[in-house]
């Protein structure tokens with residue numbers, strides 16, 4: 452699969468994406484990996500990279516910011532061993548930031564799409580991986596966007612209206628748990644979704660909870676769209692979704708009343 456540009460929405464499982472020899476960024480030149488998206492204007496790239504043992508690389512921080520979330524194995528940077536779940540950032544200019552999985556703090560995020568049922572919010576926890584990460588007047592993230600590890604609690608049902616983000620491109624990479632988005636599909640570990648500005652998606656439902664990386668390229672505001680999706684569709688997912696089965700990735704056609712593999 453060639454680098455996917457960010458002009459249209461994409462939804463696929465990483466197993467469907469071809470492993471190839473990477474060209475950019477230079478630090479990963481000739482490494483094997485999967486290209487997920489490319490912004491042709493800024494050169495920003497999202498990709499999965501497989502680093503062989505004994506690999507060594509050097510990133511030129513004058514060229515751009517490098518952000519790495521370690522999915523498996525380990526990486527050594529500045530003599531620090533970064534195991535699975537670790538995060539590494541080398542911002543433009545200078546400095547290296549490292550955060551082990553067990554050293555990062557979760558904070559409760561006020562999620563604009565969450566329905567309050569009997570005045571009981573299910574809750575969304577977030578770890579900010581890019582700073583600053585403000586929430587001002589319902590707009591999430593700073594001028595260069597947000598990068599968060601997000602954990603949604605079991606039983607979560609979002610606003611039953613679909614949402615869009617007017618001014619940002621959004622990508623989500625699922626790491627754990629189950630997720631359901633009517634009109635898009637079922638998300639499982641390894642699912643990947645992109646939403647260009649204004650692309651309508653959602654609502655969001657999870658039976659067992661879900662952990663995902665959420666990334667935007669600029670501050671994320673929320674618009675909600677009428678008519679709402681029937682609450683029974685959302686509750687129906689929870690009522691039939693087993694806690695014992697492995698979460699499945701399934702792409703739906705972009706039509707809320709019909710389901711087809713894509």
Ligand SMILES: [Fe+2]
Pocket residue numbers: 614616621646652
């Ligand atoms: Fe979204």
